[in-house]
Amino acid sequence: MCFYNQKRFSCGDWSWTSFAHRCNYEYRTGETCGMRLVNMTENEASKCRLCEKIETKFRRRTAEVDRLERWKREGATLVASMDRSQTLIKELDKEIYMLQREREDKRNTLLR
Incomplete structure (x- = not known):
């Protein structure tokens, strides 16, 4: 104690x-x-390290989705770039999910 x-x-x-x-x-x-x-x-007025990382990944994902939608709207012929962008979005989704799981696991271990 x-x-x-x-x-x-x-x-x-x-x-x-x-x-x-x-x-x-x-x-x-x-x-x-x-x-x-x-x-x-x-x-503390700021958010924790995990929440800041999650917000950063969300902003990056949003920017990538906007870029991909713009390319599709404009009829871009950059298929390789579009594929790379879709792969990056999937990777960011996985990273966001893992960070959210880490945050939930941390909260759950404290409640036991």
Whole structure:
């Protein structure tokens, strides 16, 4: 039951920050008991690292979809570029899915 400070992001996620003070149960110098309790919560205006990565991937995916639709509208003959763009969109979808799974797994492990 040692006390740590906590950082809460605008997206709802949080992380441990600095060690605040030790509890009475741990008597060894420099050691902590392993249980973490919140000493103080610092509110952060920004989003967490995972949410920022997901937003970045979404923006890149949107730009790629817009580019592909423009090429199709204009009747472009750049079939190789269009295929590459479709492949990139699929890869971005996979990356977004994996990041969202990582975020959900992190949230679910904390609730257990």
